[in-house]
Amino acid sequence: MNEIAYRCGFVAIVGRPNVGKSTLMNHLIGQKISITSKKAQTTRHKITGIYTDPAAQLVFVDTPGFQTNHRNALNDRLNLNVTEAMGGVDVIVFVVEAMRFTDADRTVLRQLPAHTPVMLVVNKIDKDKAKNKEALQAFIDEVSAASAFAGVETVSAKHGLRMANLIAALKPMLPESVPLYPDDMVTDKSSRFLAMEIVREKLFRYLGEELPYALNVEVEQFKEENGMYEIYIAVLVDKENQKPIVIGKGGEKLKKISTEARLDMEKLFERKVFLRVWVKVKSGWADDVRFLNELGL
Numbered sequence: 388m389n390e391i392a393y394r395c396g397f398v399a400i401v402g403r404p405n406v407g408k409s410t411l412m413n414h415l416i417g418q419k420i421s422i423t424s425k426k427a428q429t430t431r432h433k434i435t436g437i438y439t440d441p442a443a444q445l446v447f448v449d450t451p452g453f454q455t456n457h458r459n460a461l462n463d464r465l466n467l468n469v470t471e472a473m474g475g476v477d478v479i480v481f482v483v484e485a486m487r488f489t490d491a492d493r494t495v496l497r498q499l500p501a502h503t504p505v506m507l508v509v510n511k512i513d514k515d516k517a518k519n520k521e522a523l524q525a526f527i528d529e530v531s532a533a534s535a536f537a538g539v540e541t542v543s544a545k546h547g548l549r550m551a552n553l554i555a556a557l558k559p560m561l562p563e564s565v566p567l568y569p570d571d572m573v574t575d576k577s578s579r580f581l582a583m584e585i586v587r588e589k590l591f592r593y594l595g596e597e598l599p600y601a602l603n604v605e606v607e608q609f610k611e612e613n614g615m616y617e618i619y620i621a622v623l624v625d626k627e628n629q630k631p632i633v634i635g636k637g638g639e640k641l642k643k644i645s646t647e648a649r650l651d652m653e654k655l656f657e658r659k660v661f662l663r664v665w666v667k668v669k670s671g672w673a674d675d676v677r678f679l680n681e682l683g684l
């Protein structure tokens with residue numbers, strides 16, 4: 388009998404901030420795992436999403452946006468994470484936004500390792516300016532001229548368009564291997580970490596420009612009881628007067644943040660979640676940041 392060999396490998400999703408990397412990974416694996424927001428550079432951690440089907444397993448590594456605007460030690464460190472995340476991957480997915488190929492895109496492209504195949508993914512094809520087929524083709528030609536891509540796929544991550552085409556195009560680029568992870572596993576991050584990321588995302592989404600600079604999220608307790616998760620999360624701010632910004636009038640903002648976070652968690656964990664989010668003042672955290680700044684970090 389001639390069986391088709393199983394394929395399994397690592398895929399890094401890279402691109403300048405805001406091109407839709409997190410949205411793409413969420414849609415590819417069908418669950419909300421990575422943090423997305425309209426604000427640029429919200430992804431701070433490498434997050435692995437795992438896609439498994441009967442023929443292949445794709446292990447995605449989401450990377451923080453390349454920091455191309457300001458060179459400082461922190462940005463260098465973030466860029467190092469990106470390079471680290473790409474080390475040892477089998478395929479790189481280079482995401483660009485349809486009809487917008489910028490210097491920042493070119494900078495990212497230049498930093499990709501030479502010997503790893505790169506799949507060009509043109510995202511956001513749902514946008515009006517990408518609807519003209521000839522213009523889109525001209526755009527693809529322009530980007531293709533910048534590097535030797537192993538393939539090109541057009542998608543709309545937001546609308547989940549052409550996700551299957553992308554998966555199908557990536558599969559043959561992976562090595563023959565047995566699956567490295569159990570088939571029901573979608574991430575190697577702990578539920579605890581994911582809960583924290585979800586709250587962080589809501590804070591970004593609902594506080595927008597008001598977001599206090601010195602803000603951190605900490606899981607104080609994560610318990611399982613009768614099949615239900617009980618999660619206690621503290622939002623740490625630097626000063627007493629920042630508390631009302633997060634809490635909002637009559638507690639409305641914090642309520643919205645925790646309700647939405649709970650609903651996302653229930654979907655992700657497939658169980659009832661009891662979530663309590665509160666705001667705490669912890670000046671020490673910001674002092675650490677100040678200390679780092681003084682050290683030039």
Ligand SMILES: Nc1nc2c(ncn2[C@@H]2O[C@H](COP(=O)(O)OP(=O)(O)OP(=O)(O)O)[C@@H](O)[C@H]2O)c(=O)[nH]1
Pocket residue numbers: 402403404405406407408409410411422423424425426427428429430451452453510511512513514542543544545546
């Ligand atoms: N119209 C449209 N918008 C999209 C699409 N994909 C993503 N977006 C939007 O683009 C913005 C950025 O998406 P993210 O997924 O957070 O982008 P990212 O590349 O992960 O960003 P960083 O974390 O900053 O590196 C969000 O507002 C998304 O809703 C798409 O296919 N079409």
